[in-house]
Amino acid sequence: MLLTECLKRTGQCPKCRTALTAHELERGIIKHCTICNGLWVNILAEKIALEIGPMAFSVDHLRRFRFVYKSCDWPRDTRYVPCPDCGQLMNRKIWGSHSGVIVDVCHHHGTWFDDGELEKVREYVRLGGIEYEKLQMMENGFSQFSLKLEHELRRLGGRPRRYSC
Ligand SMILES: [Zn+2]
Numbered sequence: 001m002l003l004t005e006c007l008k009r010t011g012q013c014p015k016c017r018t019a020l021t022a023h024e025l026e027r028g029i030i031k032h033c034t035i036c037n038g039l040w041v042n043i044l045a046e047k048i049a050l051e052i053g054p055m056a057f058s059v060d061h062l063r064r065f066r067f068v069y070k071s072c073d074w075p076r077d078t079r080y081v082p083c084p085d086c087g088q089l090m091n092r093k094i095w096g097s098h099s100g101v102i103v104d105v106c107h108h109h110g111t112w113f114d115d116g117e118l119e120k121v122r123e124y125v126r127l128g129g130i131e132y133e134k135l136q137m138m139e140n141g142f143s144q145f146s147l148k149l150e151h152e153l154r155r156l157g158g159r160p161r162r163y164s165c
């Protein structure tokens with residue numbers, strides 16, 4: 001189904017099957033379930049809804065991230081539920097690597113957040129979760145690179161030779 005068609009349909013709450021209420025944003029659409037308070041965030045609306053924008057954090061701040069951000073540990077609904085737009089069962093995945101929030105995702109249409117989950121992901125983003133992940137990726141990449149280099153040097157019989165001219 002085309003995204004534009006999906007925007008026009010209200011759809012049903014994947015959890016309690018009642019009709020969702022649609023709110024149009026400057027970009028994309030958010031649909032709300034008044035019964036369970038869940039939120040359907042359409043792909044186009046995700047950045048705005050999660051308040052993702054350019055932010056600067058110091059490396060010191062990011063190194064403290066795991067102490068500052070308390071990952072959530074809520075009882076989880078482990079059912080697979082249908083996308084409100086296309087009816088296909090959605091994937092369950094953790095938002096980011098360390099938010100602890102498990103959301104339901106339709107890769108074509110959007111993300112379902114249970115009550116409170118959107119606020120928790122916003123907190124993750126606000127405290128630097130995305131930048132923290134980037135820093136970790138960089139550092140892991142670097143340590144893998146130096147590990148490889150070490151292996152390679154060992155294979156070649158020890159330390160690199162120094163050439164002098
Ligand atoms: Zn609901």
Ligand SMILES: [Zn+2]
Nearest residue numbers: 083086106109
């Ligand atoms: Zn879908």
